[in-house]
Amino acid sequence: MKKLLDVLYLDNWPKRRKVIYGSLLYIAAVLGYIIWKATDLALYQQTAITLIGAGVSIIFAYVFGAYLDDKDKRKNNAATQENSPEEQPK
Numbered sequence: 173m174k175k176l177l178d179v180l181y182l183d184n185w186p187k188r189r190k191v192i193y194g195s196l197l198y199i200a201a202v203l204g205y206i207i208w209k210a211t212d213l214a215l216y217q218q219t220a221i222t223l224i225g226a227g228v229s230i231i232f233a234y235v236f237g238a239y240l241d242d243k244d245k246r247k248n249n250a251a252t253q254e255n256s257p258e259e260q261p262k
Contacts, residue, residue, distance in 0.1 A: 199227045199230075
């Protein structure tokens, strides 16, 4: 049972952080390019607004996703521990 819990609830946040930081770095790089080389202002303005919105969405998903993921893990872990046959009194 412990092995199953370890597989289900291993800390996968380092992998998630790499994806999140990579996405934010890409957005920052494209915004830097737009600021540096912008020629068609209307197109680049809309692209910049969209990229900023995507960055904000990623940050909100990171913060609130972590909260919900941890809340769900605590709830499921508590329920699993209550039903665990190893911890039942004999």
